[in-house]
Amino acid sequence: MRHLRRVLVATGAVLAVATTPVAAAPAPTPTTAPPASAADAAVEPGTIVQEGGPLTVPSGEEGPVTTRLTVTLPPGVTGPLRGTRLAFKAETRRPEARPGLRFSSTCAVNGGAFAPCAWTSPDPETVQETWLVLDLPGAEVPAGSSTVTYDITVDVPSGMEWLDALSATLELADTTGVVARGDVGLRIVPGTPEAWKRSSLHARDRAGVLWQYDATGRDDTLLAPRKRVGGGWNVYTAITKLDRTTAANNTGDLVARDRDGVLWYYQGGLRDDAPFEARVRIGGGWNAYTRIVGLPGGDLVARDRDGVLWWYEGSGTARWKFAPRVRIGGGWNAYTNIVSFGEGLVAHTATGRQWRYEKSDDWDPSVPFKPRREVGGGWNGYTALAGMGLVVQDPSLAARTTDGKLFVYGVDRWGENSDPYRPRPAGWGWNIYDLLV
Structure with a gap:
């Protein structure tokens, strides 16, 4: 035990402090804590x-x-x-x-x-x-x-x-x-696009029967089994769609040119048992064109023998379907094939180079497309092309090889910087058809 050996000074006096041992102070007795506040008592959520x-x-x-x-x-x-x-x-x-x-x-x-x-x-x-x-x-x-x-x-x-x-x-x-x-x-x-969005591909066999293949919207099987539209379609030298025909209710129209140069209009029938209504005569003189291509919305472009491309605006009525033509420009004989793609066109040359013409942002029938841009080569390996709407991606392009295989090409993004085409196999045996549309 330590002894105190200090002198304390208090009020000026000197006090002597005993040197006896000092005991340790007892530990404080615990006391009960005060009640917590309402904030302290809040329960964790x-x-x-x-x-x-x-x-x-x-x-x-x-x-x-x-x-x-x-x-x-x-x-x-x-x-x-x-x-x-x-x-x-x-x-x-x-x-x-x-x-x-x-x-x-x-x-x-x-x-x-x-x-x-x-x-x-x-x-x-x-x-x-x-x-x-x-x-x-x-x-x-x-x-x-x-x-x-x-x-x-x-x-x-x-x-x-x-x-x-x-x-x-x-x-x-x-x-x-x-x-x-x-x-x-x-x-x-x-997911799977709704049926009313999915496009259909039509194919004519050599007996003149037209068949319809509906897009499934699935990657594993792009096209559903074919459905018979009807016979007698070999009377036509050209057939093109004016809008995307769809898998849901057979919407979408087409036009067809016969051997006499008469153009006929087929309105979508809206039912499975009649994909198209009875044809309506539009007019004659369409043998002047070497290529006729329909566009979404009911418009039409046609190339004459001099390579001039003409624009026919859809008028919205069946019997008088198109407004008077407007000249787009010349030089289109450079292409061996021209088909609809999205809201515009794709065209390829005899050497297999393909060019894309996208719809212009300005509404001018004489300048309906933006300046062309090259897509790529190798397209002369296909014997038939057909523009489609949504199959898995929108837009799409069906292409048949020389040995009868069918591929569907789509782009992952649409626009100036769109990704390259992404091909998907869609079947074989397509050489039985002489026309895809």
Whole structure:
């Protein structure tokens, strides 16, 4: 034990301090802590778990897919839970897009009946990001339980795969504040385009029978088994579509020129048993042209024997289908083949070089196309070409090889910097046909 050997000075006096041992001070007696404040007593929010992780949503005709959110609440939370919003932000920006308007969903709470729940997208003129907002309904907490479930269906039409991965944080609250929190994700992937979007390819055999092949929208089997349109089509020396015929209801028109130079109009029949209505005579003199090509929307271009290309604007009536022709320009005899592709044309030379003519942004019938740009070579290895609409990608081009194999070429992006063609095999034995359209 240490001894004190100090002198303390107090009020000017010197005090002698005894040198007896000093005992250690006893430890302080614990006391009860004061009650916590309401903020200190706040309960950590519960969890929201998306079963199976982000939901994969096909963009196409597959229909709705379902995800389940399981909400686990902290002890003592009895609800009800207020409805809230799931706000997804797309990483890809398209200023003109309001994608939420094309989504549809239904929601069910705690295993109950499904009811519509609405998607919205803010006006892109007022919101910089591309948002998709899903409004969820409120929920009652089952008696004696701490768990709530949400089942949500999501249905997306084709053409929305550009959204890719979407994520959002969902917070559910009661009257005291947020009581559960968790992440929710969607992954929008390419699906099967709807039948009304998918194109058809027509082929005429040497007996004069016209056959229809509908695009399936699938990579593994591009074209469905053929359907017979009818006989007698070998009376025509040229056949071209004025719009894309589709797999859904036989929309799309075509025109055909007979050996006397008369042009006939066939309107889409809108039913399987009659793909086209009875023909209507347009007029004579069409033997002046060596190539006739229809374009989406009902217009037509025709090349005369001097290599001049002419534009015929569709007038919108069957009997008088075209307005008076307008001269586009000369030099088109440089091409051995010209077909529709997208909203424009592709043309290739005898050496196999192919050129693409895309539709002009300005509406001038005398200058309907942008300056041509070269696509590539080797196209003289094909004996027939036919422009199509959407098969797997839009636009597409069907091409038959000398040994009768069929390939469908599409581009992954359309525009000035589009990717090279992506060929897909579509079958064999196509040498039985003398015309593809």
